Amino acid sequence: MIRILIFILIVLGLGLGFAWLADRPGELSLVWQGQLIEMSLMRAASLLISLVAAVLIAIWLVRTIWLSPHTVTRYFRARKRDRGYQALSTGLIAAGAGDANQARKMTARTRGLISADQEPLIHLLEAQTFLIEGKYDDARKKFELMADDPETRELGLRGLYLEAKRLGAHEAARQYAERAAEKAPHLPWATLATLDSQSQAGQWDEALRLLDQSRTAHVLDRKDADRKKAVLLTARAMTRLDGDAKTARDDALAALRLDENLVPAALIAAKALFREDNLRKGASILEKAWKHEPHPDIARLYVRARGGDTAVDRLKRARKLESLRPNNAVAMAAVAEAALEARELLLARTKAEAAARLEPTESIFLLLADIEEADTGDEGRIRHWMAQALKSPRDPAWTADGVTSPTWLPVSPVSGRLDAFEWKAPSLQLATQVEDGHLSADQAIRSLPPVLADHPPVAHGTAPARQVVDTPVIIEAVSEPPRERPEPIKVAEARKPASVVEKPREKDGASNGEPVADPFFGRPPDDPGVREPAVGEKLPEKTSFRLF
Template identity: 65%
Template sequence: MIRILVFALFVLALAAGFAWLADRPGELSIIWQGQRADMSLMVAATLVVSLIAAVMFCWWLVRVVWTSPHSIQRYFRARKRDRGYQALSTGLIAAGAGDAAGARKMLSRTRGLLSADQEPLIHLLEAQAAMIEGRYDDARKKFELMADDPETRELGLRGLYLEARRLGANEAARQYAERAAEKAPQLPWATEAALEYRSEAGDWDEALKLLGDGRSGSPEDKKTFARRKAVLLTARAADKLDADPKGAREDAHQALKLDETFVPAGLIEAKAYLREDNLRKAAGILEKLWKATAHADVAKLYVRARSGDSATDRLKRAEKLEALRPNNAEALYVVAEAALETRNFPLARAKAEASARLSPRESVFLLLADIEDAETGDQGRIRHWMNQALKAPRDPAWTADGITSPEWRAVSPVTGRLDAFEWKTPVSELQAPVEDGAANSVEEAIRTLPPLAIETKPVAVVENVVTVAKAEPEKPVVVAETAVEPVTVKSTRTETAPEKAKPAPVEQDERPFYGLPDDPGVKEGPLKRDGTSGFRLF
């Protein structure tokens, strides 16, 4: 396009020049070897232009004749090279498709048309064909030759790395990845592999050095870089926590700057402050993290921040967490657990049942069983809650590659993958069906529960459920077991024994039971006056 434009401009300039000469006529006389030639200025200009054109044509003709052998040779060489590249392309496609015979055939044709020194991809085709045919030693030799060539170094190192991984030679694979990352840090596979190996070895300083500064790249790459750096800083802080709390705190703080919702970094920074007896800053970090994530580990550390606190103090801290996240199942569970420690059974039961409505899971039903055991000792109810716990979804935990860990780790112990652990329900996620009228908030959950028939005054605890016969002056009181619906017992005083409190007749319990217990007990016959049962076994 540019050439056409230049040619048009040249023609226009030439025409303008001739037009200018035509408007200004004149005579031109030339005397050469005694001969005089007279002509007009227009004729002279035409002769000069024609002479220049003839010279240019003659030069082109001579140049074509002189370079014709080389041009012919170059034509045939280019044609041969094109055929060779076509064969190489077809061979690589055949190798990728697993066609060993086709790849070997195209390799032979490529060798006849191209030189391996001119085209290094011939080594790749030969290595791929050898791998398809099962000749791994030959393929490895070809990859080694490619690794020694600066032009194909990265390709050869990747082939060697994959071959070492296939054979399970982790140390060799690590060396190939380190070499590739050193020579070409822009290769994602080399950087990731080297990071995983250094992280698996616990060499966090070298891993951070290999990660670089992350200034270049797309926004997605920068986000990935920030996440990896936060993970590596947190892992290094975890190693420093026992020996150097201050250094661990600084690393964890930098990790939180990169990711404000990264729970492991916040926990480590809070633990470091607690080891320095700085409860105020530790609580501030945990409260901020709790507002963002409502994580169970955050609540556990916040409630038990000081080892010398009483159960009442822990309950107050748990209620503060609930005030920060009032409609959260985890907050309700923490309050219920702390209330159980203070023996405040009505509060513990109410919060635990509300948490179970919002998020049914194993730990909530186990807590309800503990509350039932501590308050009434009703074995039927306890077994019921234990049965519900068996059928409920498991609690979230740090999970990676099918295994769980009690605490966060930077590297998966199964695959060595960096940042593999996630806070989620492990393995099988058996989600309980949600009814149409399920509670969406704490108030709604509590409103849908029946009223609790629990006295706040001290009660007389009776094993199982009993009925009490009135005592006669000359006969002892006879107590027998019966099998009725689960009840609650209120304490009262009898007229016959003013010095000692005796249990009064029981009332029907109105607390929610979520179904009948799995072991209601054995029904007995009516009592006779002599205290024996009327039920006959045989």
């Protein structure tokens, strides 16, 4: 485009010049070697321009003839290079599609057309061809050669890292990732892999230093970097809590400044403050975290902040948490547990049933069973609540990669990924508990359902290895003469606590002003239990009967 504009400007300038000369005619006289040459000014300008054009054309012809061998050689060389790049592109596409024969064919053609020193992508094509052909040793050797070349160092280290991960050589993968992160800190995969390996080894200081370097190099965005740094600071605070509570407190508070929704950081900061007898600040941190996300661990630590509190004092603290987040199932469950410890059974039942209305989970029905046992001791109703717990959804837990942990962990014990644990309901199929950050194969096998553990699934279209044949069974009961039974003991009154027997339940309201709601499950239980005969009542005689 620029050349066209220049050409147009030159033509326009020549036209304007000739028009200017045509408007101003004149004669040109030249005496050269005794001869007088006279011509018009227009003719002289035309001859001068023609002479200049002829000289330029002559120079171009001479230069073209002189450089023609080099031009021809360069033409064939460029044509050969273009064919080589076309073969290289076709080979890479074939390798990505998994066509080993086409990739090998294009590799040989590319080798004949382009030198490997000229184009490093030939090494990549050969390595990918070895991988899809299953020649992993040859591919690893090719990646090692690429790692020694400064131009392809990062690509070779990436290939070696993936191969080490495939073989399960985690230590070798860590070393390759560290080399890549040292040579090229702008690579996200190297930074994240090194960060995970250092976190899995508990090297929190090195992981924090690497994270700061990657953040300076803009490898991670600000939000993701802040979250990972908060997790690392929380992990380091966990390790320092028992030995140095002050440093643990500073790390946990720094983590909360980066991510105020990180519940483990709030718990560690509160524990450190409680050990320093700073109850007010620790409670305020828990209250702030509770407003963001009501968590059972926060409620448990907040209620038991002071070791010398009575059950009534813990109930007051639980009710204060409920006032911060009303109509919340976790808050109601915390009040119900504290009320059960304080023997406020009517309040405990009311709050537990309200929590069951909002979120019917396993723990809330188990709590109702405990309340029922402390209140009435009715075996049938206790079994009823236990049955409801078995049928209810599981409670949320710290879950990562299909395993659950009783406490939060910074790194997944399965994949080694940083910040993998989430507070959510675990899967019903494979929910394995993790203790001390380790998971064994036996625990994973024992976590399978009993039917799957005892009887493995049978493939479609095949018969099972063992079949059970149902046969009718006849059971006959031998009739016995009736005999006198001693006077039965009133089990319900014997099991009932003294406070419940002596003091009848109030119908108008709870002891501390709570209104009494209608029972959530007020109907008689499905299994009312064994009925004790009345005094003087005779038992029916046993008779024979058939089941089938």
